[in-house]
Amino acid sequence: MAKTKTKKRGGDAAAQGVDPRSSGRIVPWLFVLPPILWICTFSLIPFFNTIRLSFTDSTLLKPGKFVGLENYVNMFTDRRFQTAFFNSSLYVVCIVPFMVILPLMLAALVAEKTRIMNFFRTAFYTPVIMSSVVVGLLWTNILDKDGLLNGTFKALKWISTPIPFLTDRWLLLFSAMAVTIWSGLGYYMLIYLANIANIDGTLYEAASIDGCGGIRQFFHVTLPGCRVTMILVMLLSSMSAFRVFGEIYMLSGGSGGVGGADLTMTMLIKQEGTGINARTGYSGALGMVMFVVLGCIIGIEWIVQRRSED
């Protein structure tokens, strides 16, 4: 682009005054600077502040002083941290296989571009648009001691005392996982659908001529065709599983289970970092652990993807 004749001029003057074939030096920055400053203020600076906080013993009310790695060392003996880290990790391990396989099967079932399949697609996606609060309330009425499940089991005389879906340490965690799967299926289904739409149609034609039915077409055409997307879904679902908050918060009534046995990392960060006794330093260190773990997940997924492309 041609060199500009403008030197320093303010907003509109610069816009009006420049050589029409160029935009000057100032206008591009005028357009881009406010949003960038915003991102810095609310995302990058807080990130560096979190790093700084994680090395201090600061609380909400006092700035605190540098304590080195004390926060990180303390984690190893903090029962709540161990519980939260374990729960969040277990969440990833248990959920990801379901999130990778089930939505792919759903997508393969509803891939046709017909009106009836469009109806099913919409219906399967519906749970995704619900907030975790609404989802939590819905499922509390299902899993409660007088809820739909216990009521049904009682009516069928399978049980005499209600199953403690929402109070038992393990049942609560697994219930929350079921809820997460229920509410996430549609989202990943849609990602797979985009992939399936791009699979060469002649492959299906050929498979069909070779006498492959729907199920064999799934295994021989759809599944191999979606390999890269499966890795993407693995990445997305494992990250969101490690960050789980709403489902457990709602199902446990905000407490994180009896004695905090069902805390997750996000819940712990929130509990440590807010309230009058907030330990912002320690909470910052927890946030950094979160950052490192999610970074590792991205790294692992990246390696897997490169391997599968070779």
Added chain:
Amino acid sequence: MARATVMENKYNHVTPGKVVRIVVLIALLLFLAAPLLWQISLAFKGPKDDMYAAPYLIPVDPTIDNFIQVFNRLPILFYVCNTLIVAALNIGGNIISGCFAGYSLALLRFKGKGLVIGLLFLSMLVPGETILISQFLIIRNLQLQNNLIGVALPGLVSSMNILLFMNAFNAIPREMIEAAEVDGANIWQRFWRICVPQVKGTMALVGIFSFMGSWNDFLWPLIVLTDDSHYTLTLGMSRLQGTFVSDPRVVAAGTIVALIPIMIFFLVFQRYIFNGLEAGSVKE
């Protein structure tokens, strides 16, 4: 496309495979919809309905009393207004900032562009949970705690949306802009008259997802808002649980009320939402 034709030929007549598939789909649908159906049923059950007997779907004593109770006990319309304020700020902020920054990054030439794009990507790598408390400290220092502005502020600009707009502006044919230049359009006219109308699709997409994001956001408002004088809908709804309301019928009615607006919104904009997600261009 090719696949669709294959399928049409194959499914013009009823085959056993097709029947099995439909049966499986209906079973799945019932399974996925069951919690919602149960909620609707509960919401209409009256005092004569036995809550502790064997579960049944059709209320014996149908009533809308539960809905009246929800509105009496919770200021739902007030919560909705609060949510709408946050959502409006969010939509406006993201579209405006995305347009300006995206246009500049895509079509203007300046030093340091690479650095800016690098910063955007860097900020996308930072998980929200990591900076949650630091963001809260900023809001607290700005005295915006327990204030709807404080809820909206960090989300007004998003790196993801700026990059989306950048892509959209990049896709505009350069000839079009050059023609406008030859005709003597200055930079503002090129931006506002020529380019911005070309990215309406991205505006719709960003607007829709900003709306759904702020409608459903829970963790951040939970941290910023300390009492119910400024609660958003999700926070207000979360009060339905626990000791505040013990009747599951009222809770059910509340969830139905909270769901109706977002369901309508989803059905109206469904095509955009699906296309946007399928383009793989929108983060969750």
